[in-house]
Amino acid sequence: RAQDRPFAVLFEQRHCAACDELHARGFRDPAVRDLIGRFDVARLELFGAARVITPGGKTLTEQQWGRALGVAYTPSLVFFDAGGKEIFRLEAYLQPFHLASGLDYVASGAYRKQPSFQRYLQHRAKRIRAAGGRVELW
Numbered sequence: 001r002a003q004d005r006p007f008a009v010l011f012e013q014r015h016c017a018a019c020d021e022l023h024a025r026g027f028r029d030p031a032v033r034d035l036i037g038r039f040d041v042a043r044l045e046l047f048g049a050a051r052v053i054t055p056g057g058k059t060l061t062e063q064q065w066g067r068a069l070g071v072a073y074t075p076s077l078v079f080f081d082a083g084g085k086e087i088f089r090l091e092a093y094l095q096p097f098h099l100a101s102g103l104d105y106v107a108s109g110a111y112r113k114q115p116s117f118q119r120y121l122q123h124r125a126k127r128i129r130a131a132g133g134r135v136e137l138w
Contacts, residue, residue: 007080018093029096035103055084
């Protein structure tokens with residue numbers, strides 16, 4: 001993976017309605033599609049046996065890494081900085097606005113200045129509305 005890009009790991013399960021919804025709606029949203037291109041992305045099965053190399057250089061199975069990270073829900077999107085440190089995560093199916101906001105929060109580096117994702121969401125929604133855009137929360 002590129003060393004200058006953030007890394008996003010999507011933990012899913014084969015039979016997961018929320019995961020299916022994430023792909024059917026979330027990843028098809030134009031704002032999400034634009035932002036996801038700023039990441040290196042890995043898609044893993046939470047209970048999978050495939051071997052992966054973690055950002056820290058350990059070789060684990062998908063399941064072992066998910067457990068080590070404390071992933072308890074699918075879908076979960078775990079973000080790492082270019083140095084391999086976990087910096088943020090989204091756990092659950094989120095509407096496209098929230099998913100795009102999480103991607104933007106990490107890709108823009110806003111997480112460094114605004115530690116509250118909720119505040120970041122409020123400010124981002126306000127900016128979008130001020131520019132004449134629409135924010136669909138549910």
